[in-house]
Every structure is written in structure tokens, then in C-alpha cells.
Amino acid sequence: MDYLYTLLKFIVAGCIIVGVTLIVQHIDPRYGGILAAAPITTTIAFLFTYAESGTNVAHQLVLGSFYFAIPSLIFLASLYLLAERFSFLSSICGAYLVWIGGVLVMNRAMSMT
Structure with a gap:
């Protein structure tokens, strides 16, 4: 395994997280939300996967x-609804439980096809 290549992946992902938090703190949370929801991380994951494993695996x-x-959309909706009623950390925990349930259901549904 190429350690510099792996380090590059961590740096790229870290830059996105730092970028989101800086935008939220210094510009506007709405713009941070745009960056957080943008398909940047998935696109980078697709490109790295394509480069390492080829078209079939990337597809x-x-x-x-x-x-x-x-399930990620359900997570966000759950977090929004729970945050109105509970502390933010409790809401995140609850939303992750909902997300895990959604992932299990989706995984089951995909394995049936």
C-alpha cells in the first residue's frame, strides 16, 4: 500500500471538513450546508476507486x-425533527439509530433483487 497516496486521501477529506466548518463559522451556515451536501466527497471517492479498481467497481x-x-436523507430529516425536541447530541444519536435502521432495510431490499 502506498502510504503517501493514503495520506493524500486523508488530507483531501480533511480539507472538505475544515472548509465546511470555516464557511459555517465565518460566512453563513447555509453555504456550509451546501458544501456539506455537495457530492464532493462521493465524487472524490468515485475517482479514487476508479483509479485503483477500475470502471466496474466504480460503477x-x-x-x-x-x-x-x-437513509442519509432520512437521517437528515430525523435529525432536524429530533433537534426541535431534544438536545443536539441526543438528536444525533437518535438520527444515527434511524439511519442504521434505514441502512439495514435498504441493504435487505438490495439483497433481494
Whole structure:
């Protein structure tokens, strides 16, 4: 395994997270939300996967990402609704429980096809 290449992946992902937090703190949370929701990280993951494993594996990753985006949307909706009633950390925990349930259901549904 090429350690510099792996380090590059960590740096790229870290830059996105730092970028989101800086935008939220210094510009506007709405713009941070745009960056956080943008398909930047998935695109980077697709490119690295394509470069390392080829078209077929990258295509499977794209398809899996499509289906598993549904539980992510449910996570965001749950977090929004729970945050109105509970502390933010409790809301995140609850939303992750909902997300895990959604992932399990989606995984089961995908394995049936």
C-alpha cells in the first residue's frame, strides 16, 4: 500500500471538513450546508476507486451510493425533527439509530433483487 497516496486521501477529506466548518463559522451556515451536501466527497471517492479498481467497481460504488443516499436523507430529516425536541447530541444519536435502521432495510431490499 502506498502510504503517501493514503495520506493524500486523508488530507483531501480533511480539507472538505475544515472548509465546511470555516464557511459555517465565518460566512453563513447555509453555504456550509451546501458544501456539506455537495457530492464532493462521493465524487472524490468515485475517482479514487476508479483509479485503483477500475470502471466496474466504480460503477458498483455509484449504484450503492445512490441507494444508500435514501437513509442519509432520512437521517437528515430525523435529525432536524429530533433537534426541535431534544438536545443536539441526543438528536444525533437518535438520527444515527434511524439511519442504521434505514441502512439495514435498504441493504435487505438490495439483497433481494
